[in-house]
Amino acid sequence: MILYFGNKLKKSRRITSMIESLEPFLRQLVEIKTFSEKSSYAGKIADVTVQIYKHFHKTSLVLIDVFSSKNIYYALYISLLAKLAGLPYALVLRGGNLPEKAKSHPFLIRLLFRNAKHIVAPSGYLHDTFKPSYPQTILIPNIVDVSLYPYREREIKDPKILYLRGFGRVYNPQMLICAVDILKKTYPDIEVLMMGNDHGDKTMQTCRQLVSDLGLEKNITLRGSMPKEEWIDMSENFNIMVSTPMIDNTPVSVIEGMMLGLPVISTNVGGISYLIDDRESGLLVEAGNPEQLAEAVSLLLENPALALSITRNARKKSETFGWDQVKPLWKKILNPDE
Numbered sequence: 001m002i003l004y005f006g007n008k009l010k011k012s013r014r015i016t017s018m019i020e021s022l023e024p025f026l027r028q029l030v031e032i033k034t035f036s037e038k039s040s041y042a043g044k045i046a047d048v049t050v051q052i053y054k055h056f057h058k059t060s061l062v063l064i065d066v067f068s069s070k071n072i073y074y075a076l077y078i079s080l081l082a083k084l085a086g087l088p089y090a091l092v093l094r095g096g097n098l099p100e101k102a103k104s105h106p107f108l109i110r111l112l113f114r115n116a117k118h119i120v121a122p123s124g125y126l127h128d129t130f131k132p133s134y135p136q137t138i139l140i141p142n143i144v145d146v147s148l149y150p151y152r153e154r155e156i157k158d159p160k161i162l163y164l165r166g167f168g169r170v171y172n173p174q175m176l177i178c179a180v181d182i183l184k185k186t187y188p189d190i191e192v193l194m195m196g197n198d199h200g201d202k203t204m205q206t207c208r209q210l211v212s213d214l215g216l217e218k219n220i221t222l223r224g225s226m227p228k229e230e231w232i233d234m235s236e237n238f239n240i241m242v243s244t245p246m247i248d249n250t251p252v253s254v255i256e257g258m259m260l261g262l263p264v265i266s267t268n269v270g271g272i273s274y275l276i277d278d279r280e281s282g283l284l285v286e287a288g289n290p291e292q293l294a295e296a297v298s299l300l301l302e303n304p305a306l307a308l309s310i311t312r313n314a315r316k317k318s319e320t321f322g323w324d325q326v327k328p329l330w331k332k333i334l335n336p337d338e
Contacts, residue, residue: 001031002061002062002063002334003035003052003055003061003062003063003087004019004023004034004064005035005048005051005062005064005065005075006018006019006064006065006092007036007065007071008020008035008036018092018142018252019034020034021142021252025143025323025326025327025330026334028327029327029330029335030334030335033051033055035047035048036051041074045074045077048074048077048081052078052081052085052087053085056085056086056087059087060088061088061089061090061333061334062082062088063089063090063092064078064089064090065092065094066092066093066094066095067094067095068094068096068100068101068247069095072095072101075112076112079091079112079115083115089116089117090116090117091120092122093120093121093122093130093249094122096125096245096247096248096249099125099130102130113134114134116134118138118333119134119137119138120140121140122139122140122141122249123139123141123249123250123274123275124274125249125270125274126271138329139329140330141250141321142252142255142321144252144255144259144318144322145322145323146319148228148229148232149259149318150260152236152261153261153312154239154261155239156239156263156301156304158187158190158191158301159183159191159192159239159240159297159301160190160191160192160238161176161180161191161193161238161297162193162238162257162262163192163193163194163196163241163243163244164195164196164243164256164257165196165243165251165253166196166198166199167194167197167199167204167207167222168197168203169199169203169246170247171203171243171244172244172245172246172287172288173244174206174210175267175288175290175293176194176242176290177194177210177211179291179293179294179297180192180214180216181290182290182291182294183294183297184216184219190219191219192219194221194223195225195226196225197224197225198224204222208222232260235257238262239263240262240264240265240297241253241254241257241262241263241264241265242297243265243266243267243272244266244287245266245267245270246267248267248269248270248272249270250274251275254266254282255275255318257314258281258311258314258317258318259318261314261315263282263310264276264282265283265296265297265300266282266283267284267285267287267288268284268285269287272284275317276314277313279306280309280313281313281314281317283296283300283310
C-alpha cells in the first residue's frame, strides 16, 4: 500500500489539487490512501502522525508533495516520521520556486532530499535543476485526462481572453488588467474573464480596484473558481488563454488550455519554457511586462496562421501528459517488480 500526503482542497476550497487529480490514476496501479483534508498545520501534523502509525505495517512507500512555501516544513516532518517508522519515501516536487529555496535554505533541502528513494520532478526544469545533486531524481510529467478536453480550432478576430490562475501575488493578475487597458485602445470590445481562487493576500481586492480605476468594468469580469466541467464548456466562448505568474513550474491550467485549442500566452518563468516553445506551441513574454503581453495578444489577432499553427502544435505537445504516456513511468516507482 502507498500512503500519499499532500493538500486535499476540494472540500474546503472547491479546488481539485494535484494529489486529488493524480489519485484515481495511481489507484489503477496500487492500493493507495491519500491525506490530508485538514486545513490547519496542527490538524495536518496530527493527521499524518496518526495515519503513518496506523498503516506503517502495510505501507511499502510514502509519497510526499513538496511545495516551495512554508508547506515545505510539513513535507520535512512527514519525511522524518517516515524514516523513524522505517518506511521509504518519495518526493513529488510541486513548487516552482524550489530551485530558489535550495539556494536560500540548502540545509533544509538536503535534509529532505538526500534520503528520498525517488524524487519525482513534473517538469524538465526541476529535473535538470536537481538531478546533478540528487541522482534519484526522475522526470514524470503531470497527468491530464485528455478525454476531458475537446480540441477546437478557433477564429481569432476580437480578443476574448480566459485567465485561470487565481488571485495571489505570485500569479500577478494585475499584469493582464494593465495589458487590457493598453489593448482597449485598439480593441474596445475586448472581453476578459479572470477566474480562480482567492488566495487571501488581498490580490483579488487589488484587482477589483484596478479594474474600477481603469474603467474596465465592461471588459473584465472577475470571479471565483468553478467546477472543471463548467469552465471547460464555457471556454468555447474564448479564443486566447493568458497566464502571468512570477514563479511557476508546469501549470496544469496551461496544459489544459493547450489541449482545448486556446493559444496560450504566458510569462517566461521557471519551467514554462520547458512546456511552451515560443511561437511554436505558445507565446512567451517577460514577467511583469504588460506592454509585451499586449503585443503578444495583438500578434495572434494579426496573424491567424500563426495562431492556428500554435494551437495545433500545442495540442500535440499537451497529449504527452496523458495517462497512457505517463503510466509506465509511475509503474516503475510503484510496482518496480512487475
